[in-house]
Amino acid sequence: MNSNIIRQDTTSISKIDYHRKNQHFxxxxxxxxxxxxxxxxxxxxxxxxxxxxGVQTYVLDEDDIRQGLNNDLGYGERDRQENIRRVGEAAKLLVDSGTIVIAALTSPFRSDRNQVRHKFEEDEFLEVFVSCPIEDCEKRDPKGLYKKVRKGGIPSFTGFDSPYEPPLTGELVVHTDQESEEMSVERIIRLLQEKHWI
Structure with a gap:
């Protein structure tokens, strides 16, 4: 960090103040x-x-982030790490404003996800593994990415020539090959209720 940058910690409105106003974590x-x-x-x-x-929320979706904040990043290992780091920093700012952030990113490496987790207080980060066999993901292929991969158009694609490391100690696993998206959503919202976020 640049030694000439001084963090401003004198805000008159705290995260707890936002929690009280919003009536949720x-x-x-x-x-x-x-x-x-x-x-x-x-x-x-x-x-x-x-x-x-009435809950204050915001979605940080990988595709949207890649078109704006992170449009200068490629898909090599270092750029992928930086992509996750930046999203983590953006999420931290939103959480400090009293917002529940829903981040949707492939984020294939445990070390990157753990680095983001450590930016937050212990009860502020819930890792949800959206589990689905790659065969089913390829059948769906909503963005046509798997077709491009098969034609050699996308190098270092996660699940093919780049690994995906599933969470070992995440808070929840939803199996989208076995349950509807609505059921997965209900299970996640139930988790938020159990954690007293909402």
Whole structure:
């Protein structure tokens, strides 16, 4: 960190103040899984349900982030790490503002996800593994990425020539090959209720 940058910790409105105003907790629901597993769909369904309940939320979706904040990053290992780091920093700012953040990113490496987790207080980060066999993800292929991979158009694609490391100690696993997206959403919202976020 640049030694000439001084952190401003003198804000008159704290995270607790935002919690009181919003009447709910703030934190990150980090959805991780293969491309095509259903992360984005689940994230936006959660967002819609919580919005209807008056909960302050925001979705950080990988595709949107890649078009804006992180449009200067490629898909090599270092750029992938930086992509996750930046999203983690953005999520931290939103959580400090009293927002429940729903982050939907492949985020294939445990070390990167753990680094993000450590930015937050112990009860502010929920890692949800959106589990789906790669065969089913490829059948869905909503963005046509797997077809491009098969034609050699995308190098270092997660699940093919780049590994995916599932969470070992995450808070929840949803199986989108075995349950509907709505059921997965309900299970995640139930988790938020059990953790007293909402």
């Amino acid at each position: 703030s934190g990150v629901v980090w959805l991780t899984g293969l491309s095509g597993s259903g992360k984005s769909t689940i994230a936006h369904l959660i967002n819609q349900k919580l919005y209807k309940q």
